[in-house]
Amino acid sequence: MVANVFALSFLFLVEAIVFGVLAYLLHSFYQSALKRYAKFWCYSLVALSVHFAVSALQHALLQYSETSLLQVTLTCIAQISQYLFVLLFCFGCHISRENIQYNNANVYGLLSIAVLLGAFCSLLFAFNENGAFSRFYLRESLADLIFAGVFLITLLLLLKHEKRHFVAKLFMIFSAILTVRYFFSSFISIVFVNNNGFGAMFNTLVYFDFGAFAILGYLMLLWMHSAERNTAERAINRATYLGKHDQLTGALNREQVIEKLPLAIEQAVSNRLKLQICLIDLKRFKFVNDSFGLKTGDMILGEIANRLSDSIFLPKVVGRLSGDSFIFALEISEDSQQEKAAKHLHDLISRPCYLNHQEIHLQASVGYCLAPVDSSDAEELLQQANLALFQAESHNVASVKYKDGMQSHGRRLVEAEKTIRQALAQQEFILYFQPQLNLLTNRIDGVEALVRWQHPEKGLLAPGEFLSDIAALGLSGELDNYVLELACQTNARWYQTYRRRVAIAVNLSATEFQDPKLIAKIQTLLLSYDIPPKYLELEITEDVVITDIRSAMDTIFVLQNMGIKVSIDDFGTGYSSLAYLRDLPIDKIKIDRSFITEFAANDSDLTIVKSMIRLSHGLGKRVLAEGVESIEQLNLLRKLGCDAVQGYFINPPLPEEKFVSYLTRK
Structure with a gap:
């Protein structure tokens, strides 16, 4: 009898050591792979190790009565640890399936149930000398029945696993074997508890459990190894895929x-x-x-x-x-x-x-x-x-x-880009100013800023000689920013020198006008150079509006609320002009010079210009005619009620040193 007790105590101690080592190995895997289910499996093996360590101690202390405080305490720890083992193992199998999430509060709740169940089964009838059978049924029969149910649930969870690899199938087989084992032991513990051969059957199950749980621990390690290998294979496949496809769209790279x-x-x-x-x-x-x-x-x-x-x-x-x-x-x-x-x-x-x-x-x-x-x-x-x-x-x-022939054009543009960027950096682009005459007051009430290139080798270049290249190279936005800042610098310098303010109109391309940062840029410039907003006017063409009329209208509204005037340049040369003119919140319409050139002698152009002026006034917008080159054109525009004009008859575009003569007049 003593030899048998010693053998069981030694067996339980070996089991505790084995499962402690397996828990350590599994923890090492978890630290490298960071799989959540491995953490629960690791804790389950720790609980199992504690269970067998306490069982070994209980058999070593058989001289103490089963109802003594020491034995009851050890039994309570053993019961709680075995329920924690089976619960943590099952939960680990549950979350091993892909995309399974869990709540920490729910986990703690389940663990609390396991602790309460273990304490209940070990403490009920614990100090009753005549309650041996009741204690046995609670601690062995009920536990076996619960374990059988848990392993059955584990089997069902693994059956639902979408990707059942080889180790998962082994887990399923093993869960089925343990389900049968615990149902069987629960049954015989109730039916054959008084049979003389029950002790032998119980000892056989102890040795079976030793082998079964050892295999279970190794299966956990195999699962982790298989998972790491699958992860590595997926990483290699993904790297291979990304090597051939664009990561964002899935199209070929x-x-x-x-x-x-x-x-x-x-x-x-x-x-x-x-x-x-x-x-x-x-x-x-x-x-x-x-x-x-x-x-x-x-x-x-x-x-x-x-x-x-x-x-x-x-x-x-x-x-x-x-x-x-x-x-x-x-x-x-x-x-x-x-x-x-x-x-x-x-x-x-x-x-x-x-x-x-x-x-x-x-x-x-x-x-x-x-x-x-x-x-x-x-x-x-x-x-x-x-x-x-x-x-x-x-x-x-x-x-x-x-x-x-497109290659030569492309090579020329490459050289042009280098030259244009260098010109921007060295401030070779300068502004000429064309006065705008108010026909009601006969005074200059503004100027249009026109860019010129003071080329170091070719001399002064007109816009037609470089603007097309700038547009082709996508540098329109950079040139617009350059001209905007240069115009604000000039406006501030005129005020400091002559104490005169003149509204400067600056042309903006579609690229710059659609830039979400345009408003912030203008606010920064006005603040930096201390310029009242009414002295800056922005000119846009009809194609800017047509590209995105809703966005254009929103931008114009913001600019007007700031006090900046917005005008439509080259009006009449775009598309569906009359259709959207009604909705645009603009201040001024500039009639394109192509309608002014011959309108004094051409009835069709005269009718068009007259209609434009009437329509614009009817919509509450001012009208400026471009390209006025004769006294006849000027007088006719006065009669038609045009608000302002600009053109070579008034003044050609002037360099700054000539235009300032207007600022010195009283």
Whole structure:
């Protein structure tokens, strides 16, 4: 009997050590992998180790009565630790499934239940000398029944696991075996408790549990090892995917585009077809990012990539080359299909995007070339399509096909960009000022600031000699900022020198006017140079408004509330002028010089000018006529009720040293 007790005590002690070592190993895995379920499994093995350590101590202290305080305390600890083990193990299996979240409060609640259940089963009948059978049923039969139920639940949870790898299947088999074991032991502990062979059966189950729980611990380690391997494989697969695809949109990246294009060209040629390579650049995408946020911008890029990939034209290559630039390659059989393909791309992109309860409209520029007609080299084809795209953006047209000779134009623009940036840095751009005569007071009530380039080698250059290059290079915004600050500097200098204020009108391009930071820039300039807002006027053309009328109106409202006047320049040369003039909150309309040149001798132009003046006055807006070059034009405009004029008859654009003569007059 003593030998048997010693053997069980030693066995329990070995089990405690084994499960302590397994808990340590599992904790090491958890620290490297940071899997939440591994933490619960680690704690469950710690609880199991405590259970067997206490069981070993109980068998070593059999000289103490079962109802003594020491034995009751040890029994309570053993009961609580075994319930904690089974609960933590089951919960770990539950959250091992993907995307399973848990609340700490719920976990603590379950642990409290386990503690209370263990304490209840160990303390009830604990000090009753005649309650041996009741204690046995509570501590053994009930526990076995609960364990059987928990392992059955674990089996069901693993069956619902979406990705059952090999170790998960072993867990399922093992959970099924333990479910049968505990149901069996619960049954025999009730039915055969008085049988002479029950003790032998109980000892057999003790040795079975030793092996079973040891296997269970190793299965946990195998699960962790398998999970780490799967994580590594997913990381490798993701790295491989990202090496070929754009992370944001899922479209091919530039390297894969270069790799896929030759194969697509070869396949098209073998099918006696041509491959049309289209480069797409989204217009005003920076405005979208600034207005709606980078997250919305990223979602839009993903939406555009999906639209291109799902095109009914069945593209051979769809990729994102950079920022808001995409490539779309498709097979065509006839040259007439080129324009249809380009139009199809515009239709795809112009469809509104509905994101976060907002309707966002986009437009694009498209440049395209043909393989193998233009080239069979992928890099060269991309360069040709890019040159065509550059032409489309430079001339503000929707689509452009590559033609021979575009390379030389591109090289010239590269040199021009370097020269223009250097001129901006060295302040070679200067302002000329054209007076604006008020026909009611016969006084100069403002000037228009006109930019000139004081080139160190070519001399003074007119706007027509460099503005087209600046627009083509996308430097209009930088030049506008330069002119705005220079105009404010000049206005402040005139006041300091002559104590005179003159309103200066500055032309703004569409790029700058649509910049969300425009208002802040102007506020900073007015504050820095101490200029009252009414002495700054901004001139915009009709195409600025048409691009995004809602945004333009919002900007104009803010500027007017600041006290800054806004006028429409070159009125009558844009689109649908009369349709939107009623809604625009502008202060002044400038009639384009093309209507003034011959209106004194041309009845059609005269009628148009007269209608413009009447319409503008009817809408409460002032009118200024540009390009007045004769006394006849001036007198006729007076009779028609025009408010102000400017032109060579009044004064050509003057350098600052000549214009200041107006400021010295009393």
